[in-house]
Amino acid sequence: MAHSFSKLITRRHLGATRVLGYALTLSDEAGWEGASAVWQARLAPDECAALSWAALRSLSPDDAVVVAETVLGGAGAPLPPFLDPMDDALWWAACAGPSELEAYALSTFRALSPSKRRDFVEFAQEAA
Numbered sequence: 602m603a604h605s606f607s608k609l610i611t612r613r614h615l616g617a618t619r620v621l622g623y624a625l626t627l628s629d630e631a632g633w634e635g636a637s638a639v640w641q642a643r644l645a646p647d648e649c650a651a652l653s654w655a656a657l658r659s660l661s662p663d664d665a666v667v668v669a670e671t672v673l674g675g676a677g678a679p680l681p682p683f684l685d686p687m688d689d690a691l692w693w694a695a696c697a698g699p700s701e702l703e704a705y706a707l708s709t710f711r712a713l714s715p716s717k718r719r720d721f722v723e724f725a726q727e728a729a
Contacts, residue, residue: 613643 610618617640624636640649657665683689694702710718 617643 620636620639624632626632640652644652657668660668697705710721713721
């Protein structure tokens with residue numbers, strides 16, 4: 602005799618799936634924060650990892666990166682560009698404090714290839 606799949610679900614998994622329904626229904630930060638806490642308590646780390654993997658795979662690559670960076674802290678501000686990277690960079694620079702500007706400018710400069718660094722220095726000298 603075949604068993605009903607629902608009868609095979611463990612109690613802790615049933616609770617975890619109910620919380621998913623609650624979070625989807627509430628559809629707010631508090632609901633998702635609560636779901637995260639319940640999953641951490643009821644699911645093994647490998648189960649949480651598999652759940653995260655499946656959720657990230659359901660997103661576009663760009664959206665998955667945004668979610669992962671939000672959870673992990675990412676680079677912080679400035680945020681990934683929405684449409685035009687230059688417009689977003691200009692907006693962020695207008696809001697940033699002096700120490701933020703210096704930190705991101707130096708880090709960005711160091712991340713450039715040697716040829717792009719030379720181009721940037723030449724551009725900055727002309728602009729000055």
